Amino acid sequence: MQTDVIRIGTRGSALALAQAAETRARLMTAHALPEEAFDIVVISTSGDRIQDRSLANAGGKGLFTKELEEALFDNRIDLAVHSSKDMPTILPDRLEISAFLEREDVRDVFIGRAAKRLEDLPQGAKLGTSSLRRQALALRMRPDLNVSLFRGNVQTRLSKLENGEAEGTLLALAGLKRLQLESVASEVLPVERFPPALGQGAICIESRIGDERIRKLVDAIHHEETGIALACERAFLAALDGSCRTPIAGHAAVVGSRLEFHGMILTPDGSQAHEVAAKGPVLDAAWIGTDAGSRVRDKAGTSFFEGWG
Structure with a gap:
């Protein structure tokens, strides 16, 4: 049953709540609506509850979205706010990224605790991360x-580091900025040497x-350049059947009327890597990503992927 209040679904971590609040603030500004016009609905997800093993071993992508999508189907929320890098490339029927x-x-x-830079960590130092891409x-x-x-969430990982469970860890700068915690970073890693997850830094x-009703509401806060870049990145991921088991990195950027993309696939131990670069008109964003994925897959060969399953 539709209500006048716009119900925003989100996970319950501090970062997820900050992203939901940012979405609400943008909608308030775009439509001159008061805060009371929105209700932020916190929903626990499988990805939040599973803490004893890697997401790759627990089911991969979708663990942070499934319960939010069920709430959309059940009409308990009107829209769901996600980190784009958590989104599977294939969405359930009747749902869309709007x-x-x-x-x-x-x-x-x-x-870092033991060093300010990743490359300066002591020999054999322990690095804590839940990301296969960052590991690779x-x-x-x-x-x-x-x-x-x-x-765990950002605060949990920082607490683990502080407690000496590792000598260093890796996090997304975007999340730290949204939590006003960017000062904890001891080194910002360049995109060229340490490419991000596909979709990193973008809220969808x-x-x-x-x-x-909701489509018209969110159209006003859609950022076209980000949408173009993500169309390319998600197409690249889809072409590689990307999941949490596959170390895949890449970044697309709009430069004028052109799109530039750099992608990489790695083995989990980082011993092998293949890179691809592509560029073209922004109107061809999805095709550029799909073609780049096909080319890097052909370059790597079938044997490269055999240990990923």
Whole structure:
């Protein structure tokens, strides 16, 4: 049953709540609506509850979106706010990504106890991360590192680091900025050397197909350049059947009327990597991503992917 109040679904972490609040603030400004016109609805997801193993071993992408999507189907919420990098490339029937907010900084950061820079960690130091991509990129630079599982929200991971469970960890700069915690970063890693997850730094809104009330509402806060870049990145991911089991990195950027893309696939231990670069008109964003994915897959060969399943 439709209500006048716009119900925004979100996970309950501090970062997820900050992203929902940012979405609400943008909608308030765009439509001159009071805060009371919105209700932020917190929904616990499988990804939040599973803390004892990697997401790759728990089911991969979709663990942070499934329960929010069920709430959309049940009409308990009107829109769901997600981190774009958590979104599977194939959405459930009757749901769509209806808007992207303007993208934050896409870079990763290193936060160190034993060193200020990732490359300066002591030999064999323990690096905590839950991301196979970050693990692979770090081991590509420093094969001697001992990578351990670091699950939990931003504050949990920082607490683990503070408690000495690792000598360093890696986080997204965008999340730290949204939490006003960017000062904890000891090194910002360049995109060229440490490319981000596809979709990193971008908030997306998911809603029901055909819900014109919500579509018109969120159209006003959609950021076109971010949408173009994400169309390319998500197409690249889809072409590689990307999941949490596949270390895939990449970044698309709009430069004038052109789109530039750089992508990379790695083995989990970082010992092998293949890169691809592409550019073209912004209108061809999805095609550029799909073609880049096909080319890097052909370059790597079938045997490269055999250990990913």
